[in-house]
Structures are given as structure tokens and as C-alpha cells.
Amino acid sequence: MPKKIRTRFAPSPTGYLHIGGVRSALYPELLARQLGGDFILRIEDTDQARFMPGATENLCRTLKMLGIEPNEGVWIDDSGKIIERGPRGPYIQSLRKSAHQAYAKQLMDMDKAYYCFCTEERLTEMRINQELAHLPTGYDGLCRKLSKEEAQKKVDAGEGHVIRLKLPKEGSVVVDDIIRGKVKFEWKLVDDQVIIKRDGMATYHLASMADDHDMGITHVIRGEEWLSSAPKHVFIYQAFGWELPVFAHLPLILNADRSKLSKRQGDVSTESYLDKGYLPEALINFVALMGWNPKGDQEIYSHKELVDLFDLSKVNKAGAIFNIEKLNWLNNHYLRQLPDDKYFSLILQYLPKTESDLELKRRVALLFRERLNLPAEITELSAFIFKPKLDYSGISLTWKDHTKEEASERLKTAKEWIEQLDDSMMLDSKAIEQVIKSKIIDKGWGNGDTLWPLRVALSAQEKSPSPFELIAIYGKTRALKRVGETLEYLK
RNA sequence: GGCGCGUUCGUCUAAUGGUUAGGACGCUAGAUUCUCAAUCUGGUAAUACGGGUUCGAUUCCCGUACGCGCUACCA
Numbered sequence: 431m432p433k434k435i436r437t438r439f440a441p442s443p444t445g446y447l448h449i450g451g452v453r454s455a456l457y458p459e460l461l462a463r464q465l466g467g468d469f470i471l472r473i474e475d476t477d478q479a480r481f482m483p484g485a486t487e488n489l490c491r492t493l494k495m496l497g498i499e500p501n502e503g504v505w506i507d508d509s510g511k512i513i514e515r516g517p518r519g520p521y522i523q524s525l526r527k528s529a530h531q532a533y534a535k536q537l538m539d540m541d542k543a544y545y546c547f548c549t550e551e552r553l554t555e556m557r558i559n560q561e562l563a564h565l566p567t568g569y570d571g572l573c574r575k576l577s578k579e580e581a582q583k584k585v586d587a588g589e590g591h592v593i594r595l596k597l598p599k600e601g602s603v604v605v606d607d608i609i610r611g612k613v614k615f616e617w618k619l620v621d622d623q624v625i626i627k628r629d630g631m632a633t634y635h636l637a638s639m640a641d642d643h644d645m646g647i648t649h650v651i652r653g654e655e656w657l658s659s660a661p662k663h664v665f666i667y668q669a670f671g672w673e674l675p676v677f678a679h680l681p682l683i684l685n686a687d688r689s690k691l692s693k694r695q696g697d698v699s700t701e702s703y704l705d706k707g708y709l710p711e712a713l714i715n716f717v718a719l720m721g722w723n724p725k726g727d728q729e730i731y732s733h734k735e736l737v738d739l740f741d742l743s744k745v746n747k748a749g750a751i752f753n754i755e756k757l758n759w760l761n762n763h764y765l766r767q768l769p770d771d772k773y774f775s776l777i778l779q780y781l782p783k784t785e786s787d788l789e790l791k792r793r794v795a796l797l798f799r800e801r802l803n804l805p806a807e808i809t810e811l812s813a814f815i816f817k818p819k820l821d822y823s824g825i826s827l828t829w830k831d832h833t834k835e836e837a838s839e840r841l842k843t844a845k846e847w848i849e850q851l852d853d854s855m856m857l858d859s860k861a862i863e864q865v866i867k868s869k870i871i872d873k874g875w876g877n878g879d880t881l882w883p884l885r886v887a888l889s890a891q892e893k894s895p896s897p898f899e900l901i902a903i904y905g906k907t908r909a910l911k912r913v914g915e916t917l918e919y920l921k
Numbered sequence: 922g923g924c925g926c927g928u929u930c931g932u933c934u935a936a937u938g939g940u941u942a943g944g945a946c947g948c949u950a951g952a953u954u955c956u957c958a959a960u961c962u963g964g965u966a967a968u969a970c971g972g973g974u975u976c977g978a979u980u981c982c983c984g985u986a987c988g989c990g991c992u993a994c995c996a
Binding site: 720 | 925926945957993
């Protein structure tokens with residue numbers, strides 16, 4: 431029986447989940463779902479200094495909203511409390527400290543690691559000197575030369591220390607990556623990495639590999655920034671004789687200037703996109719297609735379709751710039767697909783609180799639906815509808831070279847038409863359109879010279895929905911009031 | 922500086938040792954239309970550069986350029 435696929439997303443609780451993180455979570459999730467495997471969420475909090483309270487909750491909440499749910503590991507319950515589920519916990523890395531230390535000890539017993547007593551000051555000075563001499567930077571191996579007895583004596587004497595990997599000094603390693611193929615590194619250029627810090631906590635390199643192994647992770651899917659340190663990871667796996675996972679280093683998501691996506695440039699917090707009204711479906715669709723494509727001309731994919739189609743080996747190698755225009759287009763698409771009730775519940779908050787007529791608000795929301803990339807845009811687009819009185823000073827009420835008198839004449843007549851409108855058709859803009867257009871024909875007028883003044887009278891906007899739709903929205907009384915006020919204004 | 926990765930329209934991408942190098946977003950023109958939006962139709966625009974290999978390279982190889990990542994007791 432083939433081994434069960436187990437993938438994971440392992441963020442650090444140092445801030446909000448950013449867009450790149452969404453993809454780092456999505457791809458492993460897609461893969462696990464497709465192959466009937468497990469998707470695990472592990473929190474990597476070994477850096478106490480960068481730990482941010484609330485970050486784990488935020489990460490989980492955001493993933494939950496996006497519909498990327500792990501079936502094992504850290505999660506958040508409905509009351510907002512962090513929970514852990516699954517048989518291979520704890521899934522919060524700092525809680526695995528003693529296991530990491532035991533692994534480090536084993537590595538030392540195998541002579542694959544050693545104590546280092548060098549101070550920060552010495553290390554800094556060493557690095558500066560290396561830079562000045564234009565030499566590659568890296569640990570000079572001073573403590574590597576210490577005998578085990580000497581080192582143990584220092585430790586017993588209570589001297590502060592870290593544990594470093596004892597990497598080969600010659601030869602090379604090949605990291606096999608499913609996206610990039612075989613990547614070769616010379617051992618002599620790989621630094622003796624610290625794996626246990628002075629505070630006893632493991633660094634990423636040991637902690638992540640140990641946990642991945644202990645949790646049975648089969649596919650390590652992570653950002654390209656890890657490729658350079660992959661040799662150390664391979665070393666650790668091999669030192670313990672563990673079976674290597676499949677490595678997949680994802681291309682980075684970039685700012686417009688092609689630098690790594692960062693908080694300095696634009697908004698990268700996924701939660702803020704959600705808050706702005708970008709729909710989870712749009713975000714998932716968008717992020718999935720950055721750096722991967724199932725071929726063909728389809729642009730819209732549901733999460734389910736992505737699960738079926740995803741193929742790790744077809745992920746691109748080059749980084750991708752975050753293109754908000756396309757996200758907007760996708761959001762417009764998904765907004766229009768939403769069931770009316772759901773759509774309205776998203777829009778309501780952007781319509782005036784002072785307006786109490788919920789049914790009116792609902793019809794306004796539906797009226798502007800296809801023009802929206804984001805829910806908030808409706809506020810400005812529809813503001814005129816809720817104003818008690820319109821200001822016509824900034825816009826022409828006359829069609830082309832028509833005169834004010836002609837416009838007034840049209841409006842006066844249109845007012846009568848509105849009055850005569852059958853009450854039963856007041857909600858039906860198509861019916862209203864039919865009636866009014868036929869009356870225009872009867873009069874021998876043109877659509878433009880009549881409809882333009884009418885629409886502007888109702889909206890005071892250069893651009894707006896049609897006069898028929900506006901009459902339907904307003905109802906007879908308010909529509910007549912608007913036209914009446916326009917007539918006053920024209921005098 | 923060293924090491925690693927990368928490079929197809931402005932952006933996201935597809936394709937193949939032989940194609941008019943395809944799609945989408947954007948932009949743009951037209952149709953529709955009272956305006957806008959939506960919709961439909963059309964247009965715009967790309968294989969970084971230089972060498973090879975080959976009958977033929979965008980595709981394979983080498984080099985150059987450029988970009989990015991890493992170079993922490995951060996992840």
C-alpha cells in the first residue's frame with residue numbers, strides 16, 4: 431500500500447498571515463485532499479523574541495475564513511480558543527523543546543554536532559573581518575576543534591553555549607526538489623548552523639526537520655527562501671537515517687518592483703483583504719493561479735476543482751508579481767455569483783445607517799451589483815439615491831445642443847407619464863421602460879433628448895443606472911419629487 | 922563579495938525541437954445604448970542578449986546581462 435500523504439503548513443506566529451502564506455498553506459492542502467492524505471497545521475514559535483500574542487489565533491481565523499482547514503494540528507474552535515487535535519502532538523513547536531534537545535544530543539553522540547561557546551561579540555567581529563577581507567562569511571569552526579572532554583568541562587562549569595551542526599568540509603550534496611530538479615551545493619560553503627540556541631530552544635533547522643519527521647510529513651512544501659538551507663536539512667535527515675520527504679520550494683510572490691512581497695510595499699495582510707470585501711473564493715482562485723496553472727483557458731476555479739487538478743510538479747519556478755487588477759476582476763465575478771441574500775449581507779454595512787427601509791437598501795444593492803469590485807464601492811455609487819435633495823449645479827440637464835426650455839418640456843411631460851404609471855408595475859423597471867419608450871415614440875421625441883434629462887433629474891450624476899431603474903428604486907412619490915425639484919431648479 | 926534560483930505580451934500564464942507563439946487581467950476600438958456598468962466582437966503587446974547543437978530552436982547546452990533569495994543563537 432502506498433504511503434499516506436501528509437503535508438503541512440508551518441507558519442511562525444510573528445504577525446498576520448500574508449498572501450504568500452495563503453499559497454504556502456493552500457498548495458499542501460490541495461495535495462493532501464487530492465490524494466486522501468492529511469493536512470497539518472503546526473505553529474513554529476521557537477523564536478520567543480519575535481512571538482506575537484494573538485498571531486496564532488489570527489492565522490487560524492484567516493485560514494478558516496478562506497476554507498483552508500487542517501484535519502490535524504493546531505486549530506481554532508468556535509469560541510476563538512486555540513485547540514490541538516490529532517495523535518502526533520503537541521503541534522506547537524515550543525512545546526516540543528525537550529524532543530528537540532534529545533535529537534541534538536543524539537547528533538552529538540554521532541559526532542554530527544558540537545558545543546560552541548563563542549560569544550555574540552566574537553561572532554560579529556569574525557563576520558566583519560570576513561566581509562572586509564571579501565571572504566565568504568560563516569562560522570570559522572573554532573569550537574569544532576574542541577575535544578569532547580574539553581567541551582563537556584566547559585558545559586559542566588556552566589559556560590553558555592549553543593549546539594552547531596558538524597557539517598562535512600568537502601564534497602557536495604544534491605537536494606532533489608520536485609519543482610526545481612536536482613540542486614547541487616558544495617559542503618565547504620555551507621555553514622555549521624546553530625541548531626540549539628543559548629536558551630535551549632531549537633532553531634528552525636532542527637525543530638522543523640525533527641517535527642516533520644515525527645509527524646510523518648511526506649511533502650515539505652515551503653517558500654524558495656529555504657532552498658539555500660536545504661543542504662542542512664538533508665544532512666539532518668541523513669544523519670538520523672530518516673527517509674527524505676519530497677521537497678518543493680515554491681517561487682516567491684513579489685511586489686511590483688520584483689522584490690519579495692513585504693509589508694513595506696502595499697498591503698499583504700490577508701485579513702485586511704478579507705475585511706475589504708475580497709471574497710474567500712476569489713482570493714483562493716487568485717492565489718492558486720500564481721505560480722501554477724492547470725493548462726487550458728479556464729480562469730475560474732472552485733476549491734474543489736483545484737483539489738482535483740493540482741499538480742505540484744507543474745508549479746512554476748519564477749516568482750510572480752501580485753496583480754491586484756486581476757484579483758478585482760475575480761472578485762467582481764464571485765460577487766455576482768453570490769446568492770442574493772449572502773450578497774446583500776455583505777453590502778448592507780456600506781449603505782447609509784440613517785436609511786431604515788431595508789427593502790429599499792436591498793434593491794439598491796442588487797441594482798449596483800455588476801459594477802462592484804468591492805462592496806465598499808457601493809457607498810459612493812449609490813449615495814445620490816439616499817440624499818433628500820440633489821444638487822444639479824455640477825451637471826448639465828440638457829441633451830447635446832438642446833435648450834433648457836426643451837429639457838423642461840421633456841421633464842414636465844415625463845412627470846405626467848410617471849404619475850400615470852400603473853402602481854402594479856412600479857417595481858418592474860423593464861415594464862416602466864416599455865411604457866415610457868412608447869410614449870416617447872408617440873411624442874415623436876428622441877430617447878436621448880428625453881431620457882438624459884430624466885436620468886440626470888433623478889440622479890444628478892453623469893453616470894448612473896437607467897432612469898427606469900431609478901424610477902423603480904424611488905417609487906412614484908420620490909421620483910416625482912425629484913423631477914419636480916429639477917423643474918424648479920431649471921426656472 | 923560568495924552560493925543558489927530565475928528570465929515568454931505591462932501583469933498572471935499556455936505551448937512545442939517545426940504554431941500566424943494561445944488564453945486571462947489591463948488598456949483600446951466597435952456593436953448595444955440616454956450615460957455608466959454588464960455583455961458581445963475586434964485590436965494592442967512577449968520568447969532578455971550572445972554563442973553553440975540541429976535541416977530547424979522560444980524549447981536542449983554554454984556564456985553574458987539583469988532580477989530575486991540565502992549568507993543570524995529569525996523563520
